[in-house]
Amino acid sequence: YSTTWTEGFETSTLPGADWATYSTPAFDWSVTNAAAASGANSAWMDNSLNSPGTTSIIESTSFNISSFTTPKLTLKLAYRQQTSADNDKFQVLSSTDCGATWVARMTRQSSTLATVTPPSTTPFIPGTSDFTTYTVNINGVAGSANVRFRYVFFADPTATGGVGNNIFLDDINLFDASVGIASLEEQVGLTIYPNPSADKFNLDLNLGEGHIISVQVLDVLGRTIERLPAKQYGAGAVSLTFAQKKVYEPGIYLVHVEVDGKRITKRIIIQ
DSSP: OOSOEEEOSSSOOSSBTTEEEEEESSOOOEEESSOOSSSSOEEEEOGGGOOTTOEEEEEEOOBOOTTOSSEEEEEEEEEOOSSTTOOOEEEEEEESSTTSSOEEEEEEEGGGTOSSOSOOSSOOOOOGGGOEEEEEOOGGGTTOSSBEEEEEEEOOTTOSSOOOOOEEEEEEEEEETTTOHHHHHHHTTOEEESSSBSSOEEEEEEESSOEEEEEEEEETTSOEEEEEEEEEEOSEEEEEEESSSSOOOSEEEEEEEEETTEEEEEEEEEO
């Protein structure tokens, strides 16, 4: 990938096309619909059933960010300790040599990893407000034409009465801060309404210049409900209506709008 990139685990699998997973011993990250910072899914470690000393890794595909003026990486985490003595750790690492060497870019451990207090022995299932947004300093890989990232969870190796509680990862964004994620939305004047909707909804764009636009609507299981293939639009107002030819069951849907290969994801609720 060489443009703004987002991952909310709504349609991705672990492992999958963009992700590899590794663990020692075998206790991997997986996708769950039990909790999410946004949308319906996130990645999680069922750490309440984990073994002390387990290292579990999600490794990304490669990115060419050589055109990014100010590369930024953000993500959302939710974690709760079982006891104040829990010493679990989460790290983000980067590699620019195809994984031969890795450099830590962010580390949270023990109580500094916890986004919810106090500790609890009840298996942790977070609400949306329990997620904390982190900005990872990746200035060290600025200009790289081949960088990948690892998201690593280390279960407390010294735990004797069981390891800590569950951890959830969601909404990973890699982007050029000089452009910004929101500015693309503003640039094309994206509006989706009504939201919530009783049936059909509209997607409006106000293009200051020509763009190639494609739209995909998915349900929370990742199934494509409706698709608008890529099409070149000229400058000016564009209005698209969805769910007028298909019946959408009540629920949450994700609307992926791709503008010149860069994706904006919005959520629509059908009541």
